[in-house]
Amino acid sequence: MNVTIVDYNSGNISSVINSFNEVAKNKVNIKVTSDLNKIKSSDKVVLPGQGSFKSCIDALNNINGLADTLNEFATNNKKPLLGICVGLQMFADIGYEEIETKGFGWISGKVSKIDNQNGKFKLPHIGWNEIDIKKDSKIFKGIDNKSHMYFVHSYEFIPEDKNVISATTDYSSNIVCSVEKENIFGTQFHPEKSDKIGLKIIDNFINL
Amino acid sequence: MLKNRIIPCLDVKNGRVVKGINFVDLQDAGDPVEQAKIYSDGGADEICFLDITASNENRDTIYDVVEKTSKKCFVPLTVGGGVRSVDDINKLLNCGADKVSINTAAVQNSEVVVESSKKFGSQCIVVAIDAKKNADKWEIFTHGGRNNTGIDAIEFAFKMESSGAGELLVTSMDRDGTQVGYDIELMSKISSKVNIPVIASGGVGNLDHLVDGIKLGNASAVLAASIFHYGKHSVREAKEYLDSKGIPVRI
Numbered sequence: 001m002n003v004t005i006v007d008y009n010s011g012n013i014s015s016v017i018n019s020f021n022e023v024a025k026n027k028v029n030i031k032v033t034s035d036l037n038k039i040k041s042s043d044k045v046v047l048p049g050q051g052s053f054k055s056c057i058d059a060l061n062n063i064n065g066l067a068d069t070l071n072e073f074a075t076n077n078k079k080p081l082l083g084i085c086v087g088l089q090m091f092a093d094i095g096y097e098e099i100e101t102k103g104f105g106w107i108s109g110k111v112s113k114i115d116n117q118n119g120k121f122k123l124p125h126i127g128w129n130e131i132d133i134k135k136d137s138k139i140f141k142g143i144d145n146k147s148h149m150y151f152v153h154s155y156e157f158i159p160e161d162k163n164v165i166s167a168t169t170d171y172s173s174n175i176v177c178s179v180e181k182e183n184i185f186g187t188q189f190h191p192e193k194s195d196k197i198g199l200k201i202i203d204n205f206i207n208l
Numbered sequence: 209m210l211k212n213r214i215i216p217c218l219d220v221k222n223g224r225v226v227k228g229i230n231f232v233d234l235q236d237a238g239d240p241v242e243q244a245k246i247y248s249d250g251g252a253d254e255i256c257f258l259d260i261t262a263s264n265e266n267r268d269t270i271y272d273v274v275e276k277t278s279k280k281c282f283v284p285l286t287v288g289g290g291v292r293s294v295d296d297i298n299k300l301l302n303c304g305a306d307k308v309s310i311n312t313a314a315v316q317n318s319e320v321v322v323e324s325s326k327k328f329g330s331q332c333i334v335v336a337i338d339a340k341k342n343a344d345k346w347e348i349f350t351h352g353g354r355n356n357t358g359i360d361a362i363e364f365a366f367k368m369e370s371s372g373a374g375e376l377l378v379t380s381m382d383r384d385g386t387q388v389g390y391d392i393e394l395m396s397k398i399s400s401k402v403n404i405p406v407i408a409s410g411g412v413g414n415l416d417h418l419v420d421g422i423k424l425g426n427a428s429a430v431l432a433a434s435i436f437h438y439g440k441h442s443v444r445e446a447k448e449y450l451d452s453k454g455i456p457v458r459i
Contacts, residue, residue, distance in 0.1 A: 012306070014301065014302060014303065015282075018282075050328070055329075122428060127210050127212075127429065128458040170209055193284050
């Protein structure tokens with residue numbers, strides 16, 4: 001099996017690569033590339049993302065044909081895709097970080113700044129927070145409710161259809177921290193930095 | 209609920225741990241990778257490496273250390289010490305660091321913070337503030353605490369937040385190494401001035417100091433070196449103690 005981590009200059013992806021390699025051992029072939037043909041022929045795709053919504057979309061669009069290839073992979077071919085952090089946020093129709101920017105629109109909704117209640121909550125939301133599992137997601141197999149995951153973000157994804165929400169976390173309000181819609185999976189937290197429990201999520205995705 | 213973080217910090221010189229865990233069963237007590245792994249297995253919420261390599265020819269050793277550690281530790285790894293430029297930050301991130309802490313370079317030229325937070329995202333830019341009390345204010349020191357800049361630490365903290373820092377690592381030079389506790393006044397003043405997380409550092413001698421850093425200093429995270437290194441307390445013990453005092457921690 002081939003799992004491709006999309007390398008589109010979205011910031012630091014070494015930790016994502018390290019964690020997937022750790023979990024995959026020699027059973028699964030982990031590729032790190034932006035090569036369209038390699039993505040097309042992959043069984044699964046991981047879409048990381050750091051920095052702002054706009055910077056990630058810009059970086060994607062800088063690689064000719066990448067957005068179309070990912071669209072085809074996720075919506076036409078319906079192969080498993082995991083978005084991490086801004087990778088998940090880009091599933092939305094629109095993001096409001098820096099400037100209004102269009103996302104993939106795979107899951108209807110918007111990405112806006114976390115309401116910090118006039119400074120009562122510090123932003124970014126950095127550190128370990130518990131997840132509140134809302135539905136039986138395939139990537140949560142063997143994961144206990146209230147497990148701790150590592151977060152770093154200031155913006156949150158607000159999907160229109162609440163049925164896609166697989167987990168939330170409590171920070172000023174119930175923030176969506178994981179979604180699942182058919183073959184599309186996303187985590188706002190960083191499984192690659194969430195210790196053994198995070199690696200388990202990666203393992204679940206690889207073994208889908 | 210967001211948990212308060214405990215961050216053990218390891219001083220690394222020429223690729224070797226200088227102050228480290230004094231465990232007899234360690235195969236190689238000077239190996240930063242092995243020590244980081246022990247901490248992360250023990251429940252550390254993050255690991256911090258402070259590179260104190262003095263000579264330029266050995267500076268590259270830290271890249272190798274970071275690369276090896278990030279393949280073994282799956283909690284966030286922060287690296288600081290001698291970070292001068294956007295290029296240095298880029299190299300550390302590429303080796304597997306999750307955050308980079310900038311000290312002297314941020315004071316000399318805040319553009320480094322502006323530029324790097326734009327390029328890599330605020331989430332990986334930590335500004336390290338070394339401050340010392342002088343009469344009724346705190347002043348910023350650079351070059352590992354050797355140079356007094358006269359800059360007001362609280363104003364500087366605010367400026368760093370505006371420049372794009374994602375977190376502030378605040379060390380009291382008066383307290384560092386004394387084991388008498390954090391400078392609570394400094395921590396709480398900075399924490400109330402900025403809206404980004406503050407990591408308290410410098411002066412921890414016992415577990416109550418960690419409690420004070422969070423409860424009185426309003427720090428989001430507490431960093432400590434010696435109480436963990438010399439086997440006085442494990443990270444696990446520290447967390448259980450904080451938990452018993454009503455502080456939310458990841459256990």
